[in-house]
Amino acid sequence: MDWRTGRYASGEDVHRWQHTGSNLLLDFHGDPARAELVIFSDGNHHMALREVLGRFGRETSGLNEIFYATTPPAPIVTLLEHGKLLLGNFVLSVAPHLFIGPPRVLDRLTETGHMACHRPFVRNQGNVLLVKRGNPKKIAGVNDLERPGVTVFLSNPDTETASHRSYRDTLTNLSGDPAFESGLRIIYGQRIHHREAPVAVATGRADAAVVFYHLALHFTRRFPGEFEMVPLGGTVEEPDPCEGNCIATTHVGLIGDGGPYGRTCLDYLGCEAVQTIYRHHGLIPL
Numbered sequence: 001m002d003w004r005t006g007r008y009a010s011g012e013d014v015h016r017w018q019h020t021g022s023n024l025l026l027d028f029h030g031d032p033a034r035a036e037l038v039i040f041s042d043g044n045h046h047m048a049l050r051e052v053l054g055r056f057g058r059e060t061s062g063l064n065e066i067f068y069a070t071t072p073p074a075p076i077v078t079l080l081e082h083g084k085l086l087l088g089n090f091v092l093s094v095a096p097h098l099f100i101g102p103p104r105v106l107d108r109l110t111e112t113g114h115m116a117c118h119r120p121f122v123r124n125q126g127n128v129l130l131v132k133r134g135n136p137k138k139i140a141g142v143n144d145l146e147r148p149g150v151t152v153f154l155s156n157p158d159t160e161t162a163s164h165r166s167y168r169d170t171l172t173n174l175s176g177d178p179a180f181e182s183g184l185r186i187i188y189g190q191r192i193h194h195r196e197a198p199v200a201v202a203t204g205r206a207d208a209a210v211v212f213y214h215l216a217l218h219f220t221r222r223f224p225g226e227f228e229m230v231p232l233g234g235t236v237e238e239p240d241p242c243e244g245n246c247i248a249t250t251h252v253g254l255i256g257d258g259g260p261y262g263r264t265c266l267d268y269l270g271c272e273a274v275q276t277i278y279r280h281h282g283l284i285p286l
Helices: 046-059 073-082 103-111 142-146 161-175 193-202 213-222 259-268 272-280
Strands: 037-041 066-069 085-087 090-092 098-101 119-123 127-132 151-154 185-188 208-212 227-230 249-254
Touching (some): 037 073, 037 259, 046 259, 073 098, 127 193, 151 161, 161 208
Antiparallel strands (some): 098 249
């Protein structure tokens, strides 16, 4: 349906980002008007970040409100660089104190002067295949994705370039075929693959989804009757990504001077409690 949008639909220079069909802003957390600490982050480690920021808020004297975003990098980079982001008829105008994301994204922010430097934060444990509980298509590895009747879910190459690059390169490396992706029957996500991938598998639209190990771990814990994972190196309990299974690093840095709580939060992200939380969620602190 063609829903009517508000005054910014006329062409005013406000960048639009939304998920068609949804009234829920699931990737924006807290009250931006009251926030004393604002964090922009990529969303694939949202389960760990939520736990960490809840703990930081409780332990930090004087800090009453944290607002944080967990979208793919593109919309929050747009929000930082242009000052506004249009979500349906809602205009979000908020500036971050910390930015968490892929190093290539943070390199761009240093080049544009928004950030002085950044450092490694965590790394993932490669990629796996998410399948329905019981693995009805008996998918045991990457080469099984080529079988007739098998449909694969991948994140969108245009709206989630970092994750798609990791998934694509893993498929290419493990298959030994530079054109492997083009030979698959693929459903691409739209914007938020950490929600779209499990839905595609659970509803039978896809027989397998290529996802980060820590995302698959989250899905299997959250919905134990729905999913299981097929490791691409190591085991479910002890992941050991095989050669060619791409491992990605997440970095963190202050925006400007970090405001009243940014520096404190940056230091907190390196503490033992935070490292324990991230390990529990399948990521390796750096």
